[in-house]
Amino acid sequence: MTTAIQQRRGSYVDRPSPSSLADVVELILDKGLVIDVYVRVSLVGIEILTIDARIVVASVDTYLRFAEATNRLDLYEHGGKSIDELGGSLSANVAAGKTKGALTGIKDKAEEFIEDHIGGGDDEENEDEGTGRATRARRPTRERAPAPRRRRREDDEG
């Protein structure tokens, strides 16, 4: 699915090597030892904010995505024509098209966010299977108060 995956010959399992940025982000964000002294992070005013790229994917979008996949399946079974080959004349594409538009918008937004806050250079990895969370650290505020850690999350099937 992504350029980062190396499938070993004869293996049934994907063993990403090296790990994609998405793997690293998913692995290390919000994980690991946290202790009381941790609030001292605020000494240098660092706050880490994490988001899910799928944050704005409402459940309706999920439903429409699976409806689209199910409908596409139908088309494959009847002669292997894709929606694209059938052209834009199908009114069938109205709902699916809207979904795709919404999802593309979300992806754009997520990529934009990742670019802004993680930085470029890892573009191909940021698209990994919709797991592309992004992080950013805010500007140092030089406050002594503990910086609140925030995390927003909405499951796309919620």
Added chain:
Amino acid sequence: MTSVALAPCYVFGIVPATDVGSRPIAGAQPSGGSGITAIRVVSRGALAAVVGSAPVDRPIGRAADLRTHDAVLASLVADEVPVLPLRFGAVLADEQAVLDELLEPHHDEFVRALEQLRGRLQFVVRARYEQDTILREVLADHPEIARLRQHPDQADWNQQIRLGELVVAALERRRPGDAETVLAALTPLAVAVRRQEVSAADEVLHLAVLVDRSSRNGFERAVEECGRSFAGRIRFRLVGPVAPYDFVPEG
């Protein structure tokens, strides 16, 4: 703003002092572009902290910083050094604070936790349905979904939502059985298994698994065997060994 010289210290993780001694950390090269530099070890008592100099002119959180965090911890894992990974972004005022405020007060607790992790490795296993296969199964098992598909009025937004809703619900009913099969195959080879929330309707399972180094080959074979027996239906992804991010003592 301030005239006080800052020497903030980024903490990657805590290791037994005897395992690192004074030798350099193999993976001590920060990723290009990372603000975390001069990776080194400071120790007190039986413990050592692997630290770096944190940037004072910009926040931490760039891709290179994340990669550096991961790479330094991964190099410790590769060297068979037990490590308690700190959460990404942990910074203390300076080296002295790492010794006095992190290692000293938690000394015994960290020593115990490290002994628990000695000789053990974390893996991450993710399993996801192959979409076309699973959708065909769903259609075969659910006449009402097949009916909606056979009389498509795809311009009807509500009907499309209903169709997707039924498909997602069918996937959710299917998931527990498949997830249990995989769990039953992998759990006997694990010291501990932590189940993570799945992140998509067609994801079957997301696991963090702690494995004895001596069981590593057997565990990898078991994942491979799951991949073989579910081939064409469920796709497996295995990441690791990684630092035991999911098996540190609860704060």
